[in-house]
Amino acid sequence: MDAELFPRSRTEIAPGAVHLPDWLTAGRQKELLEACRAWARPPAGLRTVRTPGGGTMTSRQVCLGWHWYPYGYASTVVDGDGAPVKEFPAWLGELGRRAARDALGDHTPTEEAPPAAYDYGPAPYDYDIALINFYDADARMGMHRDSDERSDAPVVSLSLGDTCVFRFGNTASRGRPYTDVELRSGDLFVFGGPARLAHHGVPRVHAGTAPPELGLTGRLNITLRVSGLRSV
Ligand SMILES: O=C(O)CCC(=O)C(=O)O
Numbered sequence: 001m002d003a004e005l006f007p008r009s010r011t012e013i014a015p016g017a018v019h020l021p022d023w024l025t026a027g028r029q030k031e032l033l034e035a036c037r038a039w040a041r042p043p044a045g046l047r048t049v050r051t052p053g054g055g056t057m058t059s060r061q062v063c064l065g066w067h068w069y070p071y072g073y074a075s076t077v078v079d080g081d082g083a084p085v086k087e088f089p090a091w092l093g094e095l096g097r098r099a100a101r102d103a104l105g106d107h108t109p110t111e112e113a114p115p116a117a118y119d120y121g122p123a124p125y126d127y128d129i130a131l132i133n134f135y136d137a138d139a140r141m142g143m144h145r146d147s148d149e150r151s152d153a154p155v156v157s158l159s160l161g162d163t164c165v166f167r168f169g170n171t172a173s174r175g176r177p178y179t180d181v182e183l184r185s186g187d188l189f190v191f192g193g194p195a196r197l198a199h200h201g202v203p204r205v206h207a208g209t210a211p212p213e214l215g216l217t218g219r220l221n222i223t224l225r226v227s228g229l230r231s232v
Helices: 026-039 091-105
Strands: 009-016 017-020 046-049 056-064 066-069 071-075 129-135 143-144 155-163 163-168 180-182 188-191 200-206 221-227
Touching: 009 180, 017 163, 026 056, 026 129, 026 155, 026 221, 046 180, 056 066, 056 143, 091 155, 091 188, 091 221, 163 221
Parallel strands: none
Antiparallel strands: 009 017, 017 188, 046 056, 056 129, 066 071, 129 221, 143 200, 155 188, 155 221, 163 180, 163 200
């Protein structure tokens, strides 16, 4: 491992938005990558997302649990091959809960433990959506809010492969103030409470920076969310 001049540590980027570097072990990253490769296969596999204005997103996406399309959720790939969305596995939900707890703390107030600084919604979170975005060297993601869910549970974001610049902004607009955070393979980013509806995006991917032992060219991001929707 590279010796860091300034070791990376837990950082609260904004109230309710926490970056935990190196949260996933190398082994866990490999397992997640293998799972992503399987999920990317058709039916209901990796696709290019078309926006209502006629554009296309440069990152490609596959969904689990609920299928996201601009701008809503469906149980089938309504803007693709029409297949039922792939199942959201229980182990991924458990990983999401652990991630939220590690980043934000156990905020179920008890007599001994005071409530957390912010209201993150009722835990434990029942994660039921994964959006998996694949970025090649030229892919980006514009500033947006995750606002199609009917739940205020924290969003969990896991990164694999190439390092990117993750821009974390504010709830009012796509513009400043924002903070640029370097997300590397294995990093965890969680945003909830007052940050849940903050704008965020990926203005840049640094090609060729993935750990060679992972065996991934490009970047994968796995975003876990609670839909608040009832299964059909
Ligand atoms: O790739 C990332 O780190 C961000 C993904 C994202 O913002 C999203 O899926 O809504």
